[in-house]
Amino acid sequence: MTAPRPTAAPIHDARDLVGPSGLGRITLDDQVYTLRITRAGKLILTK
Template sequence: MTLQTRLSDPDRTPPAMRPPSNPVYDAQRLVGDEGTAMIVLDDKTYTLRITRAGKLILTK
């Protein structure tokens, strides 16, 4: 069995090389030029923003 065959076998692929199982979003694209995005969960609206220090803040 070659290395390529082993890497393409999902049962043997090292975890670091597997595609993520959760969706991945770019925060910069989510917040856009405004710097904030509104996220709704169970009829509640949350605000996601990026601080000047480059950190994410999610508020209700």
């Protein structure tokens, strides 16, 4: 008998989250965060 495999965390493509503008908003409870893709292809998440 084999042990059950742990459930993997979901994977999301950042471009799907931010759209063509490269800028998106994410909420957690009452806080709003901004997700941005830089020209260098890096992600920045700010409050």
